[in-house]
Amino acid sequence: GAVVSQHPSWVICKSGTSVKIECRSLDFQATTMFWYRQFPKQSLMLMATSNEGSKATYEQGVEKDKFLINHASLTLSTLTVTSAHPEDSSFYICSARGTGEYQPQHFGDGTRLSIL
Amino acid sequence: DQQVKQNSPSLSVQEGRISILNCDYTNSMFDYFLWYKKYPAEGPTFLISISSIKDKNEDGRFTVFLNKSAKHLSLHIVPSQPGDSAVYFCAASLNQAGTALIFGKGTTLSVSS
Numbered sequence: 758g759a760v761v762s763q764h765p766s767w768v769i770c771k772s773g774t775s776v777k778i779e780c781r782s783l784d785f786q787a788t789t790m791f792w793y794r795q796f797p798k799q800s801l802m803l804m805a806t807s808n809e810g811s812k813a814t815y816e817q818g819v820e821k822d823k824f825l826i827n828h829a830s831l832t833l834s835t836l837t838v839t840s841a842h843p844e845d846s847s848f849y850i851c852s853a854r855g856t857g858e859y860q861p862q863h864f865g866d867g868t869r870l871s872i873l
Numbered sequence: 874d875q876q877v878k879q880n881s882p883s884l885s886v887q888e889g890r891i892s893i894l895n896c897d898y899t900n901s902m903f904d905y906f907l908w909y910k911k912y913p914a915e916g917p918t919f920l921i922s923i924s925s926i927k928d929k930n931e932d933g934r935f936t937v938f939l940n941k942s943a944k945h946l947s948l949h950i951v952p953s954q955p956g957d958s959a960v961y962f963c964a965a966s967l968n969q970a971g972t973a974l975i976f977g978k979g980t981t982l983s984v985s986s
Contacts (some may be wrong), residue, residue, distance in 0.1 A: 763916070767974065791973050801917070814958035850916050852974075857964045859924050861907055862974055 760784055761853050763865025771873055772843060778836045778868045780851030787853035790834040791862060792826060795848040805832045833848075841872045876900045877965050879977035888986045892950040896963030896977055899944065903965040906936060907974065908948045911960045920961075921948070953984045 760783040768776050778791055781831040787856035789808050805826050806824045823845075825837040834853075836847055848869055852862040878897045885894045894908075898973045902926035909917035923946070924931040930937050936949045951955055960981050964974040 800978045861919045
């Protein structure tokens with residue numbers, strides 16, 4: 758149980774392209790989903806918290822117009838990197854948390870984004 | 874300022890022995906702690922967690938110990954297996970809906986046969 762699917766796993770595209778990444782909880786309902794970014798040899802850094810049916814909460818320094826997040830249902834959140842540039846190249850990972858107390862976050866396998 | 878610290882970037886253990894991974898935190902408001910295992914190019918996999926009302930939680934070969942007064946937790950793996958070789962992340966959070974995890978930088982565990 759507690760499977761989170763993230764798609765695509767790897768994207769290579771030209772500078773200026775917008776890229777959409779999907780995150781789905783397959784066997785549980787996720788009121789809250791999270792988007793992280795990981796730089797090489799660094800830990801996961803939270804970008805934003807996404808609650809179903811409401812606007813995402815972005816961490817300081819994360820441009821909300823650059824990284825658009827939509828959480829339209831209890832099983833799907835999307836991250837769109839708009840007008841991507843080489844500095845946006847990174848490993849993006851989503852996680853989903855079920856309802857109730859002391860619930861762990863379950864992570865997708867991440868998306869490797871390479872902007873040429 | 875790092876709120877969750879894993880001071881050992883790497884650990885090498887022989888198969889069959891105990892692996893002990895350590896984690897320290899600074900925020901006394903954290904009340905939920907988790908360990909994740911991560912392979913390259915994959916997302917973290919949840920291993921085990923502990924709430925602040927407990928000092929020990931065990932699941933098979935994995936045991937997590939929490940010392941709140943020292944703001945320290947540890948993950949014990951007994952016996953260690955070569956398949957346990959991975960990066961282990963300690964994470965902490967407030968037990969509130971929508972609260973994100975704060976991760977340590979990870980410890981790379983290598984188990985040799």
